[in-house]
Amino acid sequence: MTSPVVDTVNLVKIYQNGAVPVPAVRGVDLRVAAGEFVAIMGPSGSGKSTLVHMLGGLEARTSGEIWLDGQRADTLNESAWALLRRKKVGFVFQFFNLVANMTVADNVELPALLAGASAREARQRRQYLLGELGLTDRADAAPSQLAGGEQQRVALARALANKPSLLLADEPTGNLDSRNTRDVLRLLGEVHRDGQTVILVTHDARVAGLADRVVALFDGEIVDDGTIGMARRRPKATVGDVVELRG
């Protein structure tokens, strides 16, 4: 068996609020295999975002181990994490976080260029991704000219620009209306079907229903971890299907 894309061992994160330690993640062991689509659910303050931030190296862990693609990552310093992120991790955030001054095309090409691709390679990859996400005609637009759903699709394209081994999505639909949510989720499903490993944070059960596996987090600990049916076999999953399943 190939090594898991993500493997954490007793991962702990404690914030210091003045002199008071505030534990956010308390001993999480999470193993995500290549090609898996994992949804992390939990109420506000349960540590979901902190967990994915640690997985992408945006926040330093307090203790425990993080292994990415069989490589120990928790001991890396900030710069080494940054280099690792370029190649292996793509992020999608709730508020899209496109660079406001740059065009859609530049936003998508940026990670590829950062990873050392030539301008031509970056352009080709960008054209492919925007084509796939139906944004070809918006390439030269500024992010502010785009609707929320479109912005999130651009953010998704940007996250995928370097074919990362791991796609981390932190509440990607948290700021979208239902129609855009559906579009973005459909795209996430599609990239997943193409073999992309995805870890998605959400507190929306309908969104989580898209995943292969749902990990429930409560007060920083995993309280439930289960596979919810084979999403791959239900390519046309809809909101209705999820409701049916849950019911």
Next chain:
Amino acid sequence: MSTVRASVRWIRADLRARRVQALLTLLAVAGIVTALITSATLLEDGTNPWRGLFAESRGAHVWIHTKDAPDVAALSRLPGVVQVAGPYRTAPVTLTLDGKKSPVALREMSPTPPSVATPLIREGRWLRAGDTEGVIVERSFATALNLKVGGPFTVTALNGASHPLIVVGLADTADQGFYPEWTPGLAWTLPEVLARVEPALGRSESVTGLRLADGEATLPVVHGAVTLLDEEIQRMSTWREVRASMELDNRLLGLLLALFGVTGLVAAALAIANAVGGRVLAQTRDIATLKSLGYTRSQVFGVLMAEHGALGLLGIAIGLVCGQLIASLTLYGTPILPLSPIPLLAITGGTAAVVLVAVALPAWRGGLTPPIPAATAGPPRGHLSRMARVALLVRLPPALVLGTRDAFTRRVPAFLSIFGLAVPMMMITIGLGCWATLDDFLNHPERVGQAAALVVRPDKLPAEDAARIARADPQVLAVYPGSEVSALEPEQTRSVLARALGTSADPYPFSVVEGRMFAARGEAVAGQGLLDLLGVKIGDRVRMTVGGTPLIVHLVGRVVEPDQDGEVLSFGMDSLAAKDAVPPQFYSLVLRPGADPSTVRARLLAASGEALEVNRVVNPAERLAVIRVVIVALIAVLSLLGLANLLTASALGLRDHAFDLAVLKAMGLTPRQVAATLVTGTGLLAVLGVVAGTAAGASLVSGLIDLQGYTSGVGAGIGRTPSTLTLVSAAAIAVGAALLVALIPASRAARAQVPAGIR
């Protein structure tokens, strides 16, 4: 290096988004470097053509004027003397050209050029044996009189005989300063021609130049020459005097530019730090995004340094080019020694270091941005202060109270903005003070010792007639007889100008700034330069040799003295020996207020049948007119700096409070009130900065100008603070512009629909 392409995209996009700010930074830095380069060029004497000439012509360090030819062998044996030029017989003649008379010193010169103090031929040719009419004319004199090679040079000797000579060459010399600062004009001719023009030996003098091994050590040689020649010496001058007089204007300008440049650099550093800091704060989210995409801390630092540092460095490069251009354009026609590499490197390196440090501090902070883009850097929160609550309770406009609070939510940028505005404003006020001082020179010449607008020389008429014609003019208020002789200071090493003007009973209205006016025989007033030269103070008695007559002078006051670096002694005609005082050499004419000097001049000339020589007094402000151009340019650069600071403050205020706008609107503030809140936030900083800067500038300016006056010998007492009206309008314009700059984005923001949710 894989990040280079990505970084270039980011920088390009960012620059495109803030073109105006980038341009402001560029222009401000360029302007300051230009000022510094120009100032260094001026201060370094690179633009002082006289210095170049002195080196090129192997000028003499000491010139001795004697009645008869001195003992050259003895002079050359003086310790330190390397070579001797001359002695040259020199006769005073008058050049008449188109009815205008100019005094000329006609000096003999051999057909072979001497090796020391060589006149450098610039046009035409050197004298040849048998040139019975040929004369070489000093170039600045020739330029002033529009003399050309081949043109006539008709001179009249003291005996009245006229001699038509021909200009065969124009030459530069460092024997004396340039015409018209240094008179009489200089011309060289063959000894036999001079002998023909002025046959009487008694009416000419002998001029000997000494070139020294060490040019700075003139004093021992001067003492030696005095001991050796004693009574024979009529006058001595050293190259230092000429150098000092040739430097004055450039030096003043250079100092002014240096002052503005250095202070401007501080202001620019503040503006840049503020701008970069503001930009980093405004881009926190974007920087965090970059980091989430894989930028390391040092790469973010590098990108910010590259973008903002490159702007600064480009500005420096433009400034270097402009500095060279300005130096060559404004001083067109004079040979300029380019700025030597050390100050050039110092300015380039210094400004580059200042700019890079100013960029590095906020850029470093930018590098530390956490990579989680969701975390926004909001302003520090706080309660409404008690004062704010009271202000709201007493129904002060809420926009005012909230805006005031907003202005200080970020302490460091608020301070940077205030200080960054105060420094340019202070310099602008100082600039206006210089302007006011120049205006004061022009409007009240009597305050700078130039009460008389015209000087009348009797020329062909008897002195009494000249005085009578002058007094008869209806617009002449007063006529003061005057004579100028040279005075040897106690050690007899340097001669200074002794000026008798008016009488002790009816003294010329000198501008006495310390002590009192002379009121009795033997009393005198002096300029700062003379007091410094002799190391004396008011109240001292000094033994001087005035016009050959020993005189004990009681210094009773200090006057503002714009001539001769302030090295002038002034007293009444009655203090002067009769041989010098009668008849007076000239009459200084004080005109009635409002009288036009040129009209009066024309009338006097007509009344005397062109027999009088009437000259206008050159106001020092006319020589310094170029300072006004400099002031305007510097004010423009400083305004740019202020504007850059304002844009930063405004952008930062807008960014920090944009999301509060929805809340403010929800609380019931009208768009106008919302805009007012934003404008107050920026405007308050502007008002504080402008007021502080204006106050600081106004309190500094007259002291600074007086300091300059003191060191240049003119003396303290010339500095003027700009009028209250000027100050108030300058401050009002600055504040008004600031509010306008703040108003446009504020009103736009107030009308925009801001989603309340996104933070």
